[in-house]
Amino acid sequence: MEDEDPERLLQYWQDVARGHEVDVSQDMAEPIQQLTSNNQGQSRRQHISYTLLCGELLYEKRHYEKGHWACITMHKDTYEQSICYGFMRIMKYICQHNSSGDYLGMTLPIVTVVHTDENRSVISHDVTVAYYLPAEHQAQPPQPYDDDIVIEIWPATTVYIRAFIGPTNEVIIINQINAMAELLDSPGVCVSDSFIVAGYTNPAHSNRQNEIWFLERH
Template sequence: MALISLEDLDGLDDEQLEDDITDNPEPMDEEERGRLLAHWQAVASTHQVSVPPDMTGPIQEMTRNSQQREPLPFTSISRLEKMGEELYEERVYPAGHWACVTRGEELYEQSISNAFMKLMRFICKENSAGRYLGMTVPVISNIQMKDGTTFDKNVQTSFFLPAEFQGDAPRPCDPDIAIVYREPIRVVASCDVSAL
């Protein structure tokens, strides 16, 4: 399943985008911005999500800062391995403030991707601080059971606010984003954290 995610930022070299796109602090020229947007639109089309042109700025900002991700500390509870390969790990993440978006699109992939784009805008200056906030990993998606046999259509996608903002969280400009304080939470994580 292809999702618009942090791993897409890492895969930009595979799309033969110039190395200086991610290293250059100067604004991208129109051609570079167009190639970057086209890459994300191609990824999004694989699961019926469209990336609007107004995402160019947040995509550019996330690309430029893709190597500056703050990993969350966690306690490992258990791991599942099969034939020597780690499949997933059950973890406990600390208490703190999370930026959360709930979406109920036709497909779960659409809900997660559309929510992630909203979170990207929040991270990339659409907040009361008016600045790039920084990214933490992993991004967590929460799907609830409705009646024990079927899943609720709504998916909550969340990212932990960077340590700098845990005491004083910036307010989102988008009313769909809620800043929520959570006690420590248990999650099941893919063995490749960048895939979350």
């Protein structure tokens, strides 16, 4: 759909989002088109760099350096609603709703921080959607016009990662978290109640490429 006009792209997003009881407003047409189209040659997705520390058969251990992230915390009825609404707010920030007035460029993955109870059986409704600032904006991140978006510096961290494909909802995420915990030899080395879901395709995509991240304790 990369060469579709903005109205058709908006309609596509609205149709998909309706299944999650998410309203995609008319003012999202331009941001959606910018992120989907070639956008004057700026459509290259910049992947967040990392150092691979260990590549097991079923999971990886990676090290990510310190960096600036644009973050927004949502509190909707479902995880799907939170990530959709949060991602749309982040999209506007990327697409010129920032102090530079420029399209910032897309980085992957877009991540969501989720919190669970001690038994890892329930996900909190507070979900943080985060976007890593491209390399050229790391030194001086453009400030968001949206007061709910905060620029944060995330420290360098080591993460344990397992890939999975498909939709993301509360049940699937809990299952992925527990499956990952069973794979780790020493799950106690990781934070036990906060996890990251990394997405490499937008929330409107039905066959998403995802990862579950366990954060190593500092």
